[in-house]
Amino acid sequence: MTAYDYDLFTIGAGSGGVRASRISAGYGARVAVAEDRYLGGTCVNVGCVPKKLLVYASHFAEDFEDAAGFGWSVGARAFSWPRLIAHKNDEIRRLNEIYERLLANAGVTLIEGRATIVDPHTVTINDRTITAERILVATGSWPVVPDFPGKEHVITSNEAFFLDELPERIVVVGGGYIAVEFAGIFHGLGAQVTQLYRGPHFLRGFDDDVRMFLAAEMRKKGIDLRFNANIARVGRKQSGVLEACLEDGTEIDTDLVMYATGRRPNTAGLGLEEAGVALAPNGAVVVDEYFRTNVPSVYAIGDVIDRMQLTPVAIEEGMALAKTLFDDQPTAMDYANVPTAVFSQPSIGTVGLNEAQARDQFGTVEVYASEFKPMKHTLSGRDERTLMKLVVDKSTDRVVGVHMVGPDAGEIIQGIGVALKAGACKSDFDATVGIHPTSAEEFVTMREPVPEPDKEAAE
Numbered sequence: 001m002t003a004y005d006y007d008l009f010t011i012g013a014g015s016g017g018v019r020a021s022r023i024s025a026g027y028g029a030r031v032a033v034a035e036d037r038y039l040g041g042t043c044v045n046v047g048c049v050p051k052k053l054l055v056y057a058s059h060f061a062e063d064f065e066d067a068a069g070f071g072w073s074v075g076a077r078a079f080s081w082p083r084l085i086a087h088k089n090d091e092i093r094r095l096n097e098i099y100e101r102l103l104a105n106a107g108v109t110l111i112e113g114r115a116t117i118v119d120p121h122t123v124t125i126n127d128r129t130i131t132a133e134r135i136l137v138a139t140g141s142w143p144v145v146p147d148f149p150g151k152e153h154v155i156t157s158n159e160a161f162f163l164d165e166l167p168e169r170i171v172v173v174g175g176g177y178i179a180v181e182f183a184g185i186f187h188g189l190g191a192q193v194t195q196l197y198r199g200p201h202f203l204r205g206f207d208d209d210v211r212m213f214l215a216a217e218m219r220k221k222g223i224d225l226r227f228n229a230n231i232a233r234v235g236r237k238q239s240g241v242l243e244a245c246l247e248d249g250t251e252i253d254t255d256l257v258m259y260a261t262g263r264r265p266n267t268a269g270l271g272l273e274e275a276g277v278a279l280a281p282n283g284a285v286v287v288d289e290y291f292r293t294n295v296p297s298v299y300a301i302g303d304v305i306d307r308m309q310l311t312p313v314a315i316e317e318g319m320a321l322a323k324t325l326f327d328d329q330p331t332a333m334d335y336a337n338v339p340t341a342v343f344s345q346p347s348i349g350t351v352g353l354n355e356a357q358a359r360d361q362f363g364t365v366e367v368y369a370s371e372f373k374p375m376k377h378t379l380s381g382r383d384e385r386t387l388m389k390l391v392v393d394k395s396t397d398r399v400v401g402v403h404m405v406g407p408d409a410g411e412i413i414q415g416i417g418v419a420l421k422a423g424a425c426k427s428d429f430d431a432t433v434g435i436h437p438t439s440a441e442e443f444v445t446m447r448e449p450v451p452e453p454d455k456e457a458a459e
Contacts, residue, residue, distance in 0.1 A: 004131045004132050005131045006031060006032045007024070007031065007133050007326070008020075008024050008029050008031045008132060008135075008326075009033075009034070009134070010031065010032070010135075011033075011115045011123070011137050011138065012034070012139040012302075012304075013034075013035035013039050013041065013103070013110070014041020014043065014044075014140050014314065015041055015043050015044070015311045015315050016301045016315060016317055017136065017138030017139075017301075017302070017318065018033070018039075018102065019314075019315045019318035020138065020317075020322050021033045021103065021108045021136075022102060022108060023319055023322035023323075024321075025106045025107045025108050026106060026322075027322060028326065029325070031107070031109070032110075032130065033103060033108055034112075034113060034115035035110070035111075036113055036115075039096045039099040039100055039103075040096060042140050042141070042303070044095050044096070046158045046161050047157075049091075049095065051157075051161075051181060051182075054088070055185055055188075057084050057188075057189065058184060058185045058187070058188025058345070059345070060079075061079075061190065065380075065382075066380035066381075068380075069381050070379055079189060079190060081163070081165055081166035088161070111126070112126075113125045115270075116269070116270060116271040117137075117275045117277075117298070118275070120298060121133065121135070121297055132297075133297065134298070135299070136301065137277075137285055137301075137304055138302050138314070138318070139266040139267065139302075140265075140266050140304060141263040141266055141306075142264055142266045143157060143259070143262075144261065146259075146261060148231065148232065149234070150235050151234070153234045153236055154173075154234060154257040155256065155258050156258065156259055156260065157182060157258065160258055163256075166186070167254075167255035167256040168192060168255055169191065169254045169255045169256070170192070170254060170256045170257075171193075171231075171254045172186070172193060172194070172196070172260060173257065173258065173261060174196075174259060174260035174261045175198070175199055175201075176203070176204075176261075177203065177342040178260040179260035179261075180203065180214070181343050183223055184218070194224040194226065195223060195225050196226050196230065196231065196246070197227050198229065199228070200227055200228055202227070203342070206350060207354035207355055207356075207401070207403045209355070209369065209389055209403070210348055210350065210387065213385075214344055214348060214405050217345075218344070218345070220384070221345065229250075230247050231244050231257070232245050232246060241253050242256070244257055263303070263309065264283055265282060265285065265303060265305070265306050266303070266304060267279060267284070272285065276295050277293045277294065277295050278294045282306065284304065284305055285300035285305050287299065287301075287305050290320075290321070290324050290332060291305070291317060291320070299321060299325075301318055301321055302318075305317075307333075307335065308335055310340060316333055320333050337351055337421050338351070338417075339351040339413050339414055341410030346384060346406050348403075348404065348405050348409055349409030349410045349412055350402070350413060351401070351413055351417040351420050352399070352400050352401035352402055353391060353400045354391070354401055355367055355391050358391045358400050358401055361400075362393045362394070362395065364395065365391055365392060365393060365394055366392040366426070366450075367389065367391055367449055367450040368389065368448070369387070369388065369450050370387075371386070371387050372385065373385055374386050374406060374407060374439055375439075385406075386405065386406030386407070387404065387405040388404050388439075388442050389403040389404070390426065392426045392449075397426050399424055399426055399428075402420065402443070406439060407439070412439070412440045416443065429444050
């Protein structure tokens with residue numbers, strides 16, 4: 001008989017924590033999971049799922065306009081933000097219940113409340129003391145707003161999902177994918193949107209052609225996109241209107257300011273330092289390739305380790321951990337060629353290396369690119385274009401990066417992610433018959449590489 005109450009005690013019932021707990025229980029482990037907020041974590045409640053629902057909603061304004069080119073007459077129309085949010089909330093509640101059933105059916109004990117680590121084998125929750133052979137930290141991340149005068153007047157993406165009404169004017173601050181996505185959502189639903197980013201260009205880490213192309217498309221849609229711009233302070237006028245004062249002296253009157261300037265690992269107040277667990281300067285839990293901390297009985301996965309803050313990555317990490325601990329299969333996570341999508345408007349899909357990374361790693365690369373008007377817009381008349389790009393290691397012919405900006409980019413790149421994971425070469429793309437007429441066929445019909453940049457001219 002074990003000396004501990006559980007074999008595994010998981011703190012956090014988000015995507016990673018739930019998967020690790022369920023799979024571990026399936027291997028015969030006695031598992032409990034603690035959650036002090038909502039089942040499903042950020043993704044289900046204030047992240048991927050509700051955001052994608054809002055993205056769908058925001059596309060209808062353009063869809064109604066596009067319909068005329070296809071012979072449809074669309075009558076009077078109106079949008080209700082409260083109705084959208086109510087329907088979104090119903091769906092999230094349904095998903096919360098599914099997560100609860102998944103845990104119960106797997107034999108995992110769910111404890112609602114905030115768990116704190118006391119020592120390497122002990123947690124306290126709801127005035128209870130519980131022991132476990134291993135403790136898993138899967139508490140995710142949390143939005144961060146920098147300190148500045150008027151900080152109390154702004155919101156983050158967490159609150160954006162629960163606004164009572166959609167404001168007429170919105171300032172979105174940030175240059176990451178969350179800021180880009182919400183700028184598109186708010187604009188598509190009828191708000192006047194200004195997006196500010198303190199750097200020279202947003203979406204750092206993405207391929208430069210993708211970044212430039214998306215910025216141009218967003219501006220064409222009417223989003224006021226400003227780079228090298230940052231808020232110095234925010235004040236509220238007597239009329240109730242917010243005044244965002246920028247560092248260059250510019251003033252913007254707005255009804256809402258939303259900050260999407262980063263997320264921090266959610267480790268504060270968990271007792272990790274007291275238990276001797278090493279943390280990075282930003283609060284991330286430091287783990288080895290098998291997700292074990294410097295305290296042998298304490299593990300961590302997901303956003304809280306700050307490797308790749310993506311839901312599918314956290315799920316895979318949870319699977320790997322369960323195999324390592326309870327199925328005698330030490331399993332490390334492979335972070336290479338993880339496909340990702342940004343549900344901007346138009347959307348981004350990407351897998352592998354961007355062009356700059358590929359040149360740094362391989363030296364000589366070939367780049368294939370195509371920019372075109374999607375077939376739909378030949379009749380809709382909309383001035384929106386699509387970009388596709390392949391990056392190839394010239395010495396091996398292996399495709400090392402694929403990037404797209406355009407409708408259904410995420411859906412298309414998912415399949416191409418399989419090809420890159422399998423080590424596909426450009427010749428494999430060339431030998432694949434395209435599906436006609438689709439945008440996706442462009443990936444297998446690009447034959448002429450883009451000319452190499454003139455280094456002397458660039459210098």
